[in-house]
Every structure is written in C-alpha cells, then in structure tokens.
Amino acid sequence: MPCYRCGARQTDPVRGASPWQRGVRNESQVLICPDCQRLHDLDLDACSTCASTALICRLGEVECRSCGAVWLARSSDALDRPAAVAPPPGLSAEVEAALNRVLGRA
Template structure:
C-alpha cells in the first residue's frame, strides 16, 4: 500500500520498527511515509474523545490507540470509550456490536475467503 499523500511505495524495512505510520482518513486505513509525516496538516481523522490521530481501522470499526475509544466505521457516531456504553444506550466495545448483521457479514466474508460453500 502506498503513502496516501505522495504515493511513495514502502520498501523492505531494515531491522527495527518501520518508520511508516498508520492512520485513518475518511474511514479507511492509510499509510504515511516518513517524508509526509513531517507535514503538520496530514488531514487524518481524529478521535472525538481525545483528539488523537492514532487511529486504526479494522473489521468495520475505528479504534483510538490513545484512549481506547471505538466506533463503527462509515458512520457519524462519536467514538465510545472501550467497554462502556455510550449515552444513547448503544453498546460500546464490550463484546457487543451495534449492528445485528455484523456476525453474518463476517461469517460470509470468512466463507468467501476460505472457499467454503
């Protein structure tokens, strides 16, 4: 996956941690190359709870790596701290999902990937 800003491709890293950083932009996981990280306005999504840009997007959820808040991707819901219900009474990241069809979608995706019928 290339850098979302400049299109540079990641090369095989030397030993140690990668200088590339992950972020979330418009509800999608992106990579940021070391050169673009020096730019102060990366236009990345931020956490509604703490303002951090240390977000990751996986399996339809966006999680803040700073405070642990989680929300469904592709929604306008504010991030909810992990393990706590939000004020509207919807479950947070305590093992329950906000979408009743999520389990069926995950099962269908696994069946496609694993070649099950």
C-alpha cells in the same frame, strides 16, 4: 499500500521498527511515508472523544489508541468506499520479481 499523500511505496524493510506510520483518513487505514510525516497537516481523522489522531481501523471499526473509544466506520460496506487507485506502472513486474527471489524461481 502506498503513502496516501504522495504515492511512495515502501521498499524492503530493514531490521527494526518501520519508519512508516499508520493513520486513519475517511475511516480507512492509510500509510504515511517518513517524508510526509514531517508535514504538520496530514488531514487524518481524529477521535471525537479525545481529539487524538492515533487511530486504527479494522473489521469495519475505528479504535482510538489513546482513549480506547471504538465506533463503527460509516464506510464499512465495500460498496460505499471509493474505487481503488490503479497501481503505479511497473508494480506488477516488481511484485513478480520479488516473488521469484523469495520463492527461488529462475
């Protein structure tokens, strides 16, 4: 999944915690790259109880990691969600090359 702001894709992870951040925007889980995290206005959803943006979205629910509030995502039906963004050119070739490396294919 690319960064929702700039479209950058994650590279192979290094050991340790990922510098990428998760967030919820329009009640859908998004990733935020380290460069975009420096921006002050990420336009993320906030908890209506405590105003925290530390939210996670899973199985049609949004949960606040700060206060524990849980609510149903209005866009839990896949038909209500916007169409998926087309992958950047060359992504399928990169995925195929990565699979070949991992699976030891020539």
